[in-house]
Amino acid sequence: MLEKICKLARDTGHLIMNFYLHKKLIKIFYKTDNTPVTNVDYEANNIIKKTLLLITPNIPIISEEDSDNISSYYNYQDYWLIDPLDGTKEFLNNNGDFTVNISLVKNNIPVIGVIYAPFFDFLYFSMYQKAWKEIHGIRKKIQAVNSTPPxxxxxxxxxxxxxxxxxxxxxxxxxxxxxxxxxxxxxxxxxxxxxxxxxxxxxxxxxxxxxxxxxxxxxxxxxxxxxxxxxxxxxxxxxxxxxxxx
CATH class of the missing domain: 3.40.190.80 (D-Maltodextrin-Binding Protein; domain 2)
Structure with a gap:
């Protein structure tokens, strides 16, 4: 399943990059808190939700773009949690620091994490106690490391x-x-x-x-x-x- 989620993050990132490279296709709206949201956020949301439902039809999905009615989610302990385009401001400012975020939460703890940065082609992913980074098809395990000065x-x-x-x-x-x-x-x-x-x-x-x-x-x-x-x-x-x- 982790490989399928990694592929989904990449596919979503490729969709986002198509808009990034063709700025005229981007439409900007504003949420009630005055933060920007785009048609790209919504299209990325649609592809992720549609694919997750095929992979795990019995696991509910919570997304930034479908979060209006929180009371309907109170009983969830196991769920997918997604941010289809994290860093919308960065996306609009053309600096590359935007990502696709997909996580599986079980018993209120995130146990699977997948982050794809399509501009840089950086893919980070984890399952329980193992984490990896993949750049241009080359995959390696990663570890947090202390350093002085930090x-x-x-x-x-x-x-x-x-x-x-x-x-x-x-x-x-x-x-x-x-x-x-x-x-x-x-x-x-x-x-x-x-x-x-x-x-x-x-x-x-x-x-x-x-x-x-x-x-x-x-x-x-x-x-x-x-x-x-x-x-x-x-x-x-x-x-x-x-x-x-x-």
């Missing part, structure tokens, strides 16, 4: 005062700004050591990356050192967290 990855679009204060108190380090779930991927393959997040994220932003970081030997915890969980409640919003190598 490389800290932060959001390209959501850098806030709390993050600034955290970095000022961290000691010697270097910083790289990255969009989308690629920040988790940098932790998982050892390129970076810390990803601090204080601002809001939604569960579809984090589940696939969370699964990959954990499988690579890293950790993802809230600022009170609790596990980041995916038990559905009154909203899809995560508390602040830090992903890091152990």
């Amino acid at each position: 490389l800290v990855v932060v959001s390209r679009s959501h850098f806030d005062k709390k993050t600034d204060n955290y970095l000022n108190n961290l000691g010697k380090h270097t910083v790289k700004k990255i969009g989308s779930s690629l920040k988790f991927c940098y932790i998982a393959d050892g390129q970076a050591q810390i990803y601090p997040r204080f601002g809001n994220t939604s569960i579809w932003d984090t589940a696939a990356g969370h699964a990959i970081v954990i499988a690579s030997g890293g950790i993802v915890k809230t600022w009170t050192e609790k596990e980041l969980t995916y038990k559905l409640s009154s909203s899809f919003i995560n508390p602040g967290f830090c992903a890091r190598a152990q």
Whole structure:
């Protein structure tokens, strides 16, 4: 099944790149919170949902693009969680930092994670305690690695005062700004050591990356050192967290 999900992420990424290379085909709309969404998000959502239903017809699907009625999801403990185009702003700004995120959540924990960055042709994927990275067809296992001084990855679009204060108190380090779930991927393959997040994220932003970081030997915890969980409640919003190598 993991191979099928990897292929699905790639196929979706190829669809997204077709729009990326043909800008006139992109239509931009705005959600109630004034964040942009495009016809590309919706088309990517459709292809992922349609294929997941063929692969696992009995597992429900939660997507960023179909998240209006959260109360209908409260009883789910096992479900697919997808962000068809993570980093819509990055996609529109032409910087390449956008991804396809697909995760399988079981008992409120993400156990499979697949992230594909179509602009770079980077594929990251994990199942339980194993994680891999595939670039241009070459696949290798990955592992989170500590390094001194650490490389800290932060959001390209959501850098806030709390993050600034955290970095000022961290000691010697270097910083790289990255969009989308690629920040988790940098932790998982050892390129970076810390990803601090204080601002809001939604569960579809984090589940696939969370699964990959954990499988690579890293950790993802809230600022009170609790596990980041995916038990559905009154909203899809995560508390602040830090992903890091152990």
